[in-house]
Amino acid sequence: MNMRVKEVADLVGISVRTLHHYDEIELLTPKTTEAGYRLYTKEDLEKLQQILFFKELDFPLKKIKEIIESPSFDRQDALETQRKMLVEKRRRLEQMIRTLEKTIQYSKGEIEMTNKEKFEGFDFSHNPHEQEARKRWGDKAVDKSKEQIVGMTNDEQKAMGEKMNEIYRNLAAIRTSSPESHEAQAAIKVWYEFLNSNPSYHYTLEAFKGLGQMYVDDKRFTNSIDRFGEGLAKFMCMAMTAFADNNKK
Template sequence: MHIKQAAELAGVSVRTLHHYDEIGLLSPDRVTDAGYRVYSDDNLRRLQSILYYRELGFLLKDIRAILGDPAFDRLQALEDQRRQLLAKQRQLALMIETIDQSIQEERGEQTMTHEERFKGFDFSQNPYEDEAKERWGSETVEKTNAAIQGFGKEAEDRMNEIFRSLAAIRQQAPDSGEAQAVIGDWYRFLNTIGTYTPQAFAGLGEMYTADERFTQNIDQFGTGLAAFMQKAMAVYAERLQDGPECQGHPARE
């Protein structure tokens, strides 16, 4: 079928298929003399695999590497994708249950504990690890991941605590004293499990708003939190580079 038909069938744009061709991820079976791309059944099977991996958060360059591996087994890949999608389904079901309970609480029909409000959130797996490695270097990210795994639930609880604190003040000015104090907690926490320069800290904040997947995950703690953190992190990083005396508040231990 022609590219427009393939795009409509898969629910993607024609531009997306052009991009996949340009990066060597999915090339059409042939191109007619008139310049029309023609996709075969094998092309469509490959496109299906690509879209499953995309749904699971894989980067395009990683999908290309997986599909290009001579040892790639489509049946095994489908079975792996099914297991991962079922795990995602279970997490989404738990989050929907939490949302339903939150709606009931807002209506005054029940109360929830702090723990119940965040049931279903899981940041233990980082779908953005490759972006972080590309930006800040694999060694730093790997050390950070190892530290988080070593801290276990304690680190996760601390992360959630900081996110909740930031969500509670996200309507304030990002350069306010309180906002800078709490974002400082986030900076110091990150540097207990890795090494973040002020520039890397500000760059990480930019990723929170540049990548919609980051934004969606962070904004689960409160709409607009990602944008607030990006601005607060930029201010904090700039003041750090100007010198500790420019921070405007004492360090919080």
């Protein structure tokens, strides 16, 4: 039985305006009666479910539309992939909740915490916005980067993540200094060298500069990086720009 827009909105828990917007951008276009009522079929509801799964994984609507409308799109394969991604997201959230609970106890003076324990769960070794990277730099660079990670053992991947977090913490500690200072440039050089430690792909100075700009242009990246210290994303962007400009031949 077909459902009207208000019925779908109530069923799913989203606004009628959201469904109208999906129709306007041709992401989810139900059939319309002569009287102008939108009617959603069983297939429309399944498509809406796919859209909301992708949204939960932080995919932008434009990218969702591109994926779903691709001739190679396979719903079953997408469901399996989405399940794996959500399970990984749950694992990270559970770790962060444990860290948060320990931090609450620590702030009350009930327990002690090492600096390392304070950042457990903040794992940036797996980029949550891979699709954005693909759009900006193409599949080749992302695939080569992933090939290296796939070839690593779990211990090697963990060590890489810990090294990355250590660099973020070191940069956060000096984020109030000038991004062009010797100290800041030395620290950002470590980040540049870390990114280029992958033998399968090399960040040019221009790509490094562009990456820094994305840290402030994309709020998702800004929020993730600023977890190590407010204003860190902006500081890194400025430091990376100065590094790229100063090292051009």
